[in-house]
Amino acid sequence: MTRAPRPAGDHFPVAVVGGGQAGLSVSYCLRERGVEHVVFEANRIGHEWRARRWDSFCLVTPNWQCRLPGYPYRGGDPDGFMVREDIVRYLEDYVAFFQPPLVEGVSVTRVRRAPTGVYELATTDGDFTADQVVVATGPYHSPRIPRAAERLPSGVRQLHSSGYRSPDRLPAGAVLVVGTGQSGCQIAEDLHLAGRQVHLAVGSAPRVARFYRGRDCVAWLDAMGHYARAIDEFDDAGAVRMRVNHYVTGRGGGRDIDLRAFARDGMRLYGRLTSVHGRVLGFADDLKANLDHADAVAESIKDAIDAHIAARGIDAPHEPRYIPVWEPDGGPGELDLTAAGITSVVWATGFTRDHRWIEIPAFDGRGYPMHWRGVTSVPGLYFLGLPWQHTWGSGRFEAVGRDAEFIAGHIDAGRRLADVCGTLTGAPTRVAAAVPVG
Secondary structure, three states: OEEOOOOOOOEEEEEEEOOOHHHHHHHHHHHHOOOOOEEEEOOOOOHHHHHOOOOOOEOOOOHHHOEEOOEEOOOOOOOOOOEHHHHHHHHHHHHHHHOOEEEEOOOEEEEEEOOOOOEEEEEEOEEEEEEEEEEOOOOOOEEOOOHHHHHOOOOOEEEEHHHOOOHHHOOOOEEEEEOOOHHHHHHHHHHHHOOOOEEEEOOOOOEOOOEEOOEEHHHHHHHOOHHHOOHHHOOOHHHHHOOOOOEOEOHHHOEOOOHHHHHHOOOEEEOOEEEEEOOEEEEOOOHHHHHHHHHHHHHHHHHHHHHHHHHHOOOOOOOOOOOOOOOOOOOOOEEEHHHHOEEEEEEOOOEEOOOOOEOOOOEOOOOOEOOEOOEOOOOOEEEOOOOOOOOHHHHOOOOHHHHHHHHHHHHHHHHHHHHHHHHHHOOOOOOOOOOOOO
């Protein structure tokens, strides 16, 4: 790896903040274009995967969808699902492959734009300037835990899903998991398979079948062009960006997560958590509606696959549709933590964005970056790795590389235009304007 110089007092044509898959992808694309840059990673390569994923974690998308620029998956199990250690190794191997100008262990603590247009960045290793900045820190910054958690009894162990590691690291006793996005469902499964009594507060997240009619559903959707559909093709683009991901798992070679089957086998399901009064918790009367909604989404995806197969005359085996194996009794529920023997609560309630360190007016009223395909209205400021930045795979290994290529092309075009303008006018050429390309 080529270590970049210490930042104090230096100037860089481009500064990339964040050394995850997004930051590394744009670094590769910039290097291919001969654009000088530096990448700052607050920790070390693979930190998010090492430190914020549980021991049995694996990808929910097949390995063949890992397509970082110049470095697609090269292992022997393209239809498998990389576990946590393999994901870290994939990123480490990527760094060894193209030797990015990477500085690890340095946090960027402030970014602002001087009247001249130059970006001023403060770091834990000194201050520096840059002509252009790519923010590649992703969207998952601060664990979100509801204020209701403060009202739980002090004797109950509480942790966010990002702090969960394995069943044996929790106190003996039953566990309440709040939230049924991908993390909540997979953690509930992890605990359930370990023989722990699990209570699960079910939200409105949809689900998808792992396999259908002889193929992984991801493979069908990829063939149908689902993952190439751009965000601006949706009438409700703002809502699409905020949608919760479908729950499924790659564990054990890949399988469905069927909460009804878990309930049949002893897991206790509830609706959304609505109140905490000491040791007594209250839940909404929406469990049946949430389970029915998740099933309906999974079946609608199968409908789309059936239509695709029929339209193209594809020879694919027929498969019976899903039949629910359990139904809730109905009515809102209450849960007495003491009576149920619950000693731990895992809050699988997501994350909040924290861009307070970016002192530039590039955000809307919700704090979301205002951009088009990662290009903001502030010349020289870009975002990369956001969910649905352009397509479904923008924040994932599947398509972050395509977004990186677009951003790198934009940066290179702006740099060239600034150089030409400077040559013609004799003006300084350090600041590159953001101009549309492609």
